């Protein structure tokens with residue numbers, strides 16, 4: 001029945017021809033003898049113009065009252081029209097209602113995030129979410145292409161595991177037939193085994209952290225891609241990481257121009273993402289954070305925030321005044337939607353104004369030896385227009401498997417990659433401790449059960465080689481690319497500390 005349905009994205013191939021499209025009503029506007037319906041079908045949007053008399057009166061009246069998200073098929077002549085959404089219009093000759101949707105709960109007026117999360121099953125249909133997940137699709141495709149084209153073999157690591165990969169504090173426990181087990185925090189340790197067989201490997205899947213953290217950067221279930229390479233040193237790893245991220249950005253710029261535009265993403269900044277990225281050691285980052293330069297930077301930022309706040313307040317005042325006057329309903333609705341947006345921007349800038357001095361103080365008091373906090377990462381990343389590698393963190397701040405530095409045993413050979421413009425860490429990686437005795441000492445130091453790590457130690461018993469790798473978080477990368485503030489919008493069904501909604 002639907003075999004002749006044409007995708008909206010393919011309408012360009014059918015100009016001046018009659019086609020049938022199938023989809024859901026984004027919105028409809030009756031105007032005298034005409035009805036304008038914008039239909040979405042998952043591939044794009046198309047305005048359909050229905051003229052009274054061209055379809056039965058009964059259907060015309062039914063469609064006139066049609067609610068958002070009703071599903072139907074529409075037949076008509078394709079007409080190129082630059083002004084129309086999607087660039088093509090359908091001059092309708094027939095229509096078939098499949099299912100009427102009455103009182104769709106998500107309206108064009110803005111809703112609060114809690115409401116939208118509760119209605120995630122429906123909110124996925126929204127334009128913004130649609131754009132984000134089209135870009136996610138490209139990102140995942142680019143990830144696989146990069147590794148497949150660069151001699152990496154895909155090895156799937158297990159999700160149920162018996163060992164601590166990162167920190168014991170963020171493990172999800174599973175009752176595995178009466179035995180203790182965890183949901184995997186990382187595929188890395190298992191991937192190290194595979195690297196000793198294939199040389200260059202990667203795994204890609206969901207990972208789990210029981211993080212009691214409600215920040216905009218944390219999920220309890222997120223997707224991570226992890227490459228692992230034998231016979232490599234830290235500078236070589238950084239090169240792979242910067243080529244990899246640049247490749248992802250390039251693919252997104254090529255494949256998702258329209259989506260980036262709809263999302264109002266910072267395309268010009270993304271075009272700058274080419275190697276080499278900036279490189280700082282942790283000690284240099286510490287010097288920057290505790291310097292006067294950072295305090296000046298924060299003060300300048302605060303001044304910018306205050307100015308932006310004033311501008312938003314002025315816009316709100318002007319719109320409120322206009323809304324009180326005699327204006328058409330469509331303008332009233334537009335103003336109402338704009339006001340909701342502006343008030344949300346205002347709340348956000350207020351938070352920034354409140355946090356700025358706190359973050360400036362945290363930076364000035366930052367002690368060598370601590371891990372970089374979220375706000376410290378934000379400051380460093382705001383100071384740079386391209387991603388920054390921060391390398392050589394203090395040993396005590398990092399995971400047990402990271403390789404101790406030969407020149408300075410207080411630090412490890414690791415790196416985090418911070419995305420620019422305040423987005424913070426998107427990659428964590430390191431060289432792995434390949435010395436049997438040092439690794440044994442670290443496992444004991446952390447109080448992990450030795451018997452669980454015998455297989456991991458075997459990799460150092462039988463033909464140990466220098467090796468390392470990294471993990472890139474898909475949702476954080478996507479948040480950076482799309483300019484989305486919270487990573488919960490970058491996964492279809494987010495899992496956060498306080499809720500599993502659907």
Ligand code: 4AD
Nearest residue numbers: 186188218219222226426427428429469470471473
């Ligand atoms: O820095 P992490 O913890 O590194 C590892 O798990 C290593 N074993 C990876 C490796 O070397 N193979 O995490 C890597 C990345 C982070 O940079 C971030 O992008 C993402 O995973 N990530 C999270 N994303 C969302 N929510 C969380 N709770 C995340 N924790 C880490």
